[in-house]
Amino acid sequence: MTNQRIGSRGEFEGFFEAFFGEAGVGAESRGYFRQSSDRLWDTATAFGLWEARYGSVLEIGPGFAYLPFLWKRVLSDEVAILDGESEELIAFGETYRRYGIEPVYADLFRLFGERDPGKNRLPFETGRFEAVICWETMEHFNFNPIPFLKELRRVTRPGGQVLLTVPNQAKLDMRLALLRGRSVRTPVGDYVLQMDDANRMKYAPHWREYTLTEFRELIEGVGFRIGMARHLQTYMNREGMGLGRRIKRGVGNVLTRLVPSLGALCVVRATVEP
DSSP states (O other), X not given: OOOOOOOSHHHHHHHHHHHXXXXXXXXXXXXXXXXXXXXXXXXXXXXXXXXXXXXXXXXXXXXXXXXXXXXXXXXXXXXXXXXXXXXXXXXXXXXXXXXXXXXXXXXXXXXXXXXXTTTOOOSSOTTOEEEEEEESOGGGOOSOSXXXXXXXXXHEEEEEEEEEEEEBTTSHHHXXXXXXXXXXXXXXXXXXXXHOGGXXXXXXXXXXXXXXXXXXXXXXXXXXXEEEEEEEOOOOOOTTOOHHHHHHHHHHXXXXXXXXXXXXXXXXXXXXXX
């Protein structure tokens, strides 16, 4: 049942520590969560999810962030996920089912890589979900995102919400890189690693990041009504940060408070009009 309240960062961390022990998730499988817990907490807080409740929730691309288990406890009794078709992800499906979460697997590149109305379709019925969550996933698309966004609109019920984030193309780090004459695109070395069977990247490179204005334009362009659109300054975790990195983060926090458009993420909540 959806009955647990999360009121603090400590309770957030405590939930996952208890879950990892109960579900038998080993330390070696917690790496992404350990790296991302600050960012995940900040993003959920920005969307006000600690006070939210939904009739049904779909998360697209959760990977090994383990958030669907939290959504099952705090957001909705009906939670489904859509993730990639790698053996590692599919093998985790039994754990989802054990906790009453419906796992569905599909290759989004196969579904949306070519313009084909008969194939550009998510494997869910129309209007099934009251909320669809898709965080830091669309930047990995090497295809036109419009058919995908149209499908998000189709599977979200009238009056329902989509909660979307992507990295901010105009964030502070990117602007500083340009001033130093460096590219803000995916490092060429990532393409090499992605094709190297001996050192395969788990996640594809960022093919396309967006400014908040661009991201809004995409979402409104397929018929959503924007309810919230903002920048969010947040970080991946860095255990044992040195003095230099702590100073850099402190300066970054000051600058992004003064100029919010320097923040790391674009955060958008949008609604399907009834």
